[in-house]
Amino acid sequence: MPRPVAIVGFAQSGSLRRDDRNEPEMIAPVVTEALERSGVPRREIGFTCSGSSDFLAGQPFSFVAGLDAIGAWPPIRESHVEMDGAWALYEAWVRLQHGDLDSALVYGFGRSSMGDLGEVLSLQLDPYTVGPLWPDAVSLAALQARALIDTGRADERALAEVAARSRRDAASNPHAQVTGDHDPEALLREPYVADPLRKHDLPPISDGAAAIVLAAGDLVAKVAQRPVWIRGIDHRIEAHSLGARDLTRSPSTTLAGHRAGVHEATPDLAELYAPFSHQELILRDALGLPDGVTINPSGGALSANPIMAAGLVRIGEAASRLAANGASRAIAHATSGPCLQQNLVCVLDTEAA
Amino acid sequence: MGDATAVIGVGQTKYSAARDDVSMPGLVREAALRALEDAGLSFADIDAVVLGKAPDVFEGVMMPELFLADALGAAGKPMFRVHTAGSVGGSTALVAASLVQGGIHERVLTVAFEKQSESDTMWALAPKIPFNPPVVAGAGGYFAPHIREYIRRTNAPDHIGMKVAVKDRLNALKNPYAHLQIPDISLESVMASPMLWDPIRYLETCPSSDGACAMVLASEDAATRAPNPPAWIHATAMRSEPIAVAGRDEVSPQAGLDCAADLYGQAGITDPRSEIDVVEMYVPFSWYEPMWLENLGFAEEGGGWKMVDDDATTLEGELPVDPSGGVLSSNAIGASGMIRFAEAALQVRGMAGEHQVDGARIGMGHAYGGGSQFFAMWIVGREKP
Numbered sequence: 001m002p003r004p005v006a007i008v009g010f011a012q013s014g015s016l017r018r019d020d021r022n023e024p025e026m027i028a029p030v031v032t033e034a035l036e037r038s039g040v041p042r043r044e045i046g047f048t049c050s051g052s053s054d055f056l057a058g059q060p061f062s063f064v065a066g067l068d069a070i071g072a073w074p075p076i077r078e079s080h081v082e083m084d085g086a087w088a089l090y091e092a093w094v095r096l097q098h099g100d101l102d103s104a105l106v107y108g109f110g111r112s113s114m115g116d117l118g119e120v121l122s123l124q125l126d127p128y129t130v131g132p133l134w135p136d137a138v139s140l141a142a143l144q145a146r147a148l149i150d151t152g153r154a155d156e157r158a159l160a161e162v163a164a165r166s167r168r169d170a171a172s173n174p175h176a177q178v179t180g181d182h183d184p185e186a187l188l189r190e191p192y193v194a195d196p197l198r199k200h201d202l203p204p205i206s207d208g209a210a211a212i213v214l215a216a217g218d219l220v221a222k223v224a225q226r227p228v229w230i231r232g233i234d235h236r237i238e239a240h241s242l243g244a245r246d247l248t249r250s251p252s253t254t255l256a257g258h259r260a261g262v263h264e265a266t267p268d269l270a271e272l273y274a275p276f277s278h279q280e281l282i283l284r285d286a287l288g289l290p291d292g293v294t295i296n297p298s299g300g301a302l303s304a305n306p307i308m309a310a311g312l313v314r315i316g317e318a319a320s321r322l323a324a325n326g327a328s329r330a331i332a333h334a335t336s337g338p339c340l341q342q343n344l345v346c347v348l349d350t351e352a353a
Numbered sequence: 354m355g356d357a358t359a360v361i362g363v364g365q366t367k368y369s370a371a372r373d374d375v376s377m378p379g380l381v382r383e384a385a386l387r388a389l390e391d392a393g394l395s396f397a398d399i400d401a402v403v404l405g406k407a408p409d410v411f412e413g414v415m416m417p418e419l420f421l422a423d424a425l426g427a428a429g430k431p432m433f434r435v436h437t438a439g440s441v442g443g444s445t446a447l448v449a450a451s452l453v454q455g456g457i458h459e460r461v462l463t464v465a466f467e468k469q470s471e472s473d474t475m476w477a478l479a480p481k482i483p484f485n486p487p488v489v490a491g492a493g494g495y496f497a498p499h500i501r502e503y504i505r506r507t508n509a510p511d512h513i514g515m516k517v518a519v520k521d522r523l524n525a526l527k528n529p530y531a532h533l534q535i536p537d538i539s540l541e542s543v544m545a546s547p548m549l550w551d552p553i554r555y556l557e558t559c560p561s562s563d564g565a566c567a568m569v570l571a572s573e574d575a576a577t578r579a580p581n582p583p584a585w586i587h588a589t590a591m592r593s594e595p596i597a598v599a600g601r602d603e604v605s606p607q608a609g610l611d612c613a614a615d616l617y618g619q620a621g622i623t624d625p626r627s628e629i630d631v632v633e634m635y636v637p638f639s640w641y642e643p644m645w646l647e648n649l650g651f652a653e654e655g656g657g658w659k660m661v662d663d664d665a666t667t668l669e670g671e672l673p674v675d676p677s678g679g680v681l682s683s684n685a686i687g688a689s690g691m692i693r694f695a696e697a698a699l700q701v702r703g704m705a706g707e708h709q710v711d712g713a714r715i716g717m718g719h720a721y722g723g724g725s726q727f728f729a730m731w732i733v734g735r736e737k738p
Binding site for chain 1: 355376377407408409410411412413414415416417418419420421422423427428429430431432433434435436437438444447448451452454455456457477478480590591592593594595596597598601606607608611612723724726727
């Protein structure tokens with residue numbers, strides 16, 4: 001039985017197509033806000049972990065400047081993952097399992113505006129056999145969407161409905177980048193970007209940052225009136241080779257979800273990191289989420305997609321809704337790699353530990 | 354803290370300037386398979402894979418753990434990627450150990466690598482970042498002023514750096530995996546080599562290497578069933594500090610002092626010089642051996658170079674430092690920290706071969722990175738703590 005760990009603070013920057021602040025300028029206010037909301041003093045944080053990508057920033061060691069933003073003096077216990085901040089949260093959760101530390105600060109940040117995102121993400125592919133063909137992320141997602149539609153489990157209208165709902169829900173999210181009240185029928189009259197995907201099926205390109213404060217042990221009751229507990233968390237990867245996978249399924253999400261305890265009770269809501277509309281349908285299937293579960297009330301990644309922070313934002317958004325008394329159980333999900341290669345699932349609830 | 358954890362498998366590749374004979378998947382797989390063989394396991398026995406490497410621009414692949422998942426048997430498992438600058442090999446081992454210490458997994462495969470021949474490290478280390486001073490001369494140009502300040506403070510004589518360079522390269526002759534093999538190295542040949550960044554000469558700097566290092570970390574239950582002797586983890590610690598903060602001492606950073614103090618506290622060590630039998634220290638430029646000897650508490654300020662001068666850190670000395678030949682002999686950057694941790698483990702397992710330190714029971718692995726601001730360390734022992 002893992003040690004109960006609670007989310008006691010969350011903050012995010014607004015997502016912008018281009019945020020002209022540098023990384024420390026983006027991180028500092030978000031970290032400060034998350035710490036203030038948590039009530040855990042900065043100097044008492046036991047462990048710090050961040051997630052970001054050098055290739056987004058266009059420079060080596062881009063995370064080093066993050067230390068300038070968080071006040072790492074005197075020196076701190078700190079680590080960094082070249083992954084979405086959701087995996088930084090996982091590392092911090094594992095560290096809190098040791099039992100000697102009771103709090104952790106986690107943050108993720110990314111500025112997709114620094115380069116040509118399509119070209120940058122192509123560099124994630126096998127550099128010997130796939131990368132030299134320069135397939136961009138949108139084209140790969142379109143192949144996945146086509147495969148899904150060909151199974152008969154979805155059609156273009158279902159994709160448009162996901163997009164319309166997401167942009168409509170995003171209207172009440174002050175951090176969203178793309179909002180709107182769209183009729184799915186009207187969306188379906190728009191031209192393709194990459195058949196069968198239209199512009200509404202694609203995420204915006206975003207700059208953004210997010211931070212979460214975790215607490216464990218006696219500290220939780222001291223700082224949180226309604227703590228949101230991490231009931232289970234797990235992540236799994238699949239083979240990289242696109243030809244070796246059934247792109248219409250996400251077995252790594254299913255396995256991670258099972259190990260995180262998704263099946264133990266029906267959640268009230270799920271925040272799924274589905275950068276493309278059809279991926280939400282694949283993820284709902286993979287997690288076995290029944291109708292009636294509110295999906296992506298924040299508007300999801302179709303409304304704001306700060307890569308390297310967007311997965312952490314899903315966890316924060318889900319926790320915020322639980323903390324606000326509106327719901328008691330939520331699923332949060334993060335993804336990484338082309339066509340949902342790697343997935344993390346986190347189960348949150350507000351019941352006493 | 355946490356559950357008892359041990360190293361039950363170590364695997365390394367041959368380090369060289371260009372491993373043109375293997376792809377990146379081939380390189381990491383070579384180290385991983387050797388670690389699994391040492392542990393008597395196969396990929397199927399592994400619960401999770403933790404990969405570390407330095408900046409992705411060194412190979413030109415963004416988040417390469419995604420495409421390396423297949424080669425490391427990670428499909429269907431958790432795959433994790435650590436990046437903490439030059440200390441990353443050490444940090445990666447600590448993150449992997451944390452999974453066992455935290456009770457999450459029984460057997461974790463951890464791998465660190467760099468294939469520098471895929472790109473140009475000097476170029477990759479010299480970006481022009483707005484409002485930041487450029488490091489146009491690579492790492493050596495960055496660290497040379499810190500070394501000069503050490504020499505100014507301690508009045509260390511010129512030959513100290515050269516002695517370390519000779520000692521580590523002689524040790525490397527006993528390590529079949531070491532990149533540099535220079536049988537005729539001498540103080541005279543080091544002195545005659547070109548000055549790169551005063552006071553760092555060509556033969557006082559690390560090479561640019563391709564290579565990978567892997568370890569299998571196991572719970573107590575899994576370790577007791579391992580075919581070869583385990584190296585038990587007695588302590589782990591990491592510390593970071595900002596690159597620029599008023600009053601920061603780049604010669605003996607506070608993060609290094611704090612990290613070592615935390616480490617010794619966990620391991621119950623009060624006199625590291627007498628209680629630790631062997632140290633694998635991250636020394637990319639020869640002068641860093643005396644500097645870290647002081648930062649890690651093996652000597653008082655100014656005492657580090659005297660230990661070198663007295664031959665205390667040779668393979669037969671009082672405190673052997675880098676019997677493997679160290680970073681000065683093999684520097685696959687992302688792997689260099691893990692090699693230190695793995696070599697410390699090999700020493701206490703009695704499996705270090707020709708460069709084995711007689712009777713080593715307590716070993717220390719040390720790594721640092723960034724502008725001397727990221728530190729990762731562990732202490733491993735022959736006995737369970």
